[in-house]
Amino acid sequence: MPRSTREAVEELPLLEAGLWPASPAPEPPQPHRAKTPDRPPPAALGHRERLRARAAKALDALPDYELLELMLARSLPRGDVKPLAKALLARFGGLAAVFGASLAELTAVKGVGEAVALDLKLVQEATLRIGRGEVARRPMIASWSALLAYVKAAMAHEGREQFRVLFLDKKNQLIADEVMNHGTVDHAPVYPREVMRRALELSASAVILVHNDP
Template sequence: MTDAAGLSEDLSRQADLWAAASVRPHHLGHRERLRDRALRGGIEALPDYELLEMHLFRSIPRGDVKPLAKALLTRFGSLAGVLGATVAELRTVKGVGEAVALDLKLLHHTALRIGREQVARRTVITSWAQLLDYVKVALAHEAREQFRVLFLDKKNQLIADEVQNHGTVDHAPVYPREVMRRALELSASAIILVHNHPSGDPTPSTTDVDMTRQVIEAGRALRITVHDHLVVGRDGVASFKALGLM
């Protein structure tokens, strides 16, 4: 009986081992299935976390990256938030090393350059939707205030997009004379002011309004037009012109 009981126990243990060996981790084959689904249904049909997963496949050659993709989206709120985060911010997420953070920033800057090209090839005033998309990608998720100026030629085509100043979480100093000096150097006929509100709310402040008026006055004497001032936040883009503030 003892031998029979021992044999039965051995057989049961062996059966358990065979069963365990036959169960594959759920993520095995997931990459191939996701790639196939993207090819069949179109990449545009993928939800954000799967799109991010597919990008992470290149940074992390093996393993299940779905939890990391979801963790990034939870931490930064959206795909745009993930790409707009700094390298230091990205590395606060468990599983994100230097290589992953760099790859995500490369994707962000690729999107920025594509957006800038789309704006630069056309008259800015008639490609307003592309301009708004571009400034949102550039600034909506910046952790500090950043003041930029878009310099335009006589045809209102983009000459340059330059960062004039970085600031704190709620202030970036602006010097109207410096803005106009740079406009003269570039032979710009008009400018569009752009800055972000890291709080997320793009509503212009009293300080924003006062500063804009100073820049307009500085440009008037030089016959340089200020077409608009755009304030960018995660909640949208506010236009001074549309709001009747200039």
């Protein structure tokens, strides 16, 4: 209800005497402060530093979950990633299977986003390229251990059967490694004419046929 002129005049002496509550003065603007990035809690920071120190002394002595934990810490700088590392190993059954899992399978694990899944797949891709390079630099027959290690890394954790062909030159060195066909969980069709056609295109002198059983 609006006040009358008389009421306003009657309140004037009280305002001058400081006995009537006046409207609060507006607060001065606060200076802008840059938001500091979130950091892991002190306990997590201390654990990571101790883990890094141990890795620097004897990297090969770390169990699989701690190795995976160090890798996840680079993708997830906040919080404790040990439970996530153990959850991934429990879900897929081992370190190689974690890296061999698809992006969709990885992101289905709680706590794994697209960026983390991609980081894990980068590790697998680097491993495959290293293995492919070692195989390509040496005669195939003289380096079965390198060949088997490469094929295992490439196919051991595939969810579907595939028919893969390694094309060799006359010195038994690798020309190309190609998946000729994908199948289902229990079979993969192969057509000899397609294998021979590709071998002629590459001028291959020999082939190694590889097949996996999921």
